[in-house]
Structure formats: C-alpha cells, structure tokens
Amino acid sequence: MSMTELLNAEDIKKALAAFTGVDSFDHKKFFQMLGLKKKSPDDVKKVFHILDKDKSGFIEEDELGSILKGFSADARDLTAKETKTLLAAGDKDGDGKIGVEEFSILVAES
Secondary structure: OOHHHHOOHHHHHHHHHHOOOOOOOOHHHHHHHHOHHHOOHHHHHHHHHHHOOOOOOEEEHHHHHOHHHHOOOOOOOOOHHHHHHHHHHHOOOOOOEEEHHHHHHHHHOO
16 A cells, blocks of 8 residues: 555645655644545555565664654655654653554544
C-alpha cells in the first residue's frame, strides 16, 4: 500500500513544502495538513505500518529521522533536533521508539 492510497497527494505535497527549512518541522501542523487526524483509526495504523520501514512494529529513532521520506521519496531528512523532539512527543512509555498505539495518540493530539 502506498501513502497516496491513504492520503491526498496534493495534501502531502503541500505539507512537505511547508517544512523544507532546517528545524522547521512541527508534527502537529504536519499531521493536520495531511488530513491524518480526520482519518479512521485503521487508516492511521496503515500509515504507521508504511512508516515502519523495517516492519519491527515500532518506528525507531533512525526511521523517525527519515519519516518525511515515507510520504515522498524526495523529501528531506529531519535534523537530529527535530527527530528528538518528535520522539519525545510520541514515545509515551520511554522505550526510545514509537509503537502503533503511541503513533495513533500522537496523531490524535495534533
């Protein structure tokens, strides 16, 4: 399944364009611009599984750093600061990675 099967391609393009600057990424605004919060819980979980590149059931810090590439291959990587901020926001149990339920909460809080 591709991201554009779940989210509008134009929304993805606009959301990525809004955060091209270094240290400009804001996950809440990004998820809002994607329309992710309006999606069903099942669709949010499908997005999670696309972003979980190694299929471990978690989005680890290295995967978070390239999370934008999960929406478009030519997107930029997050900076270390942006990655740590996103991890801190999503890692509710402090295990250093984001599980599917944590991702769902992160989206719902945006």
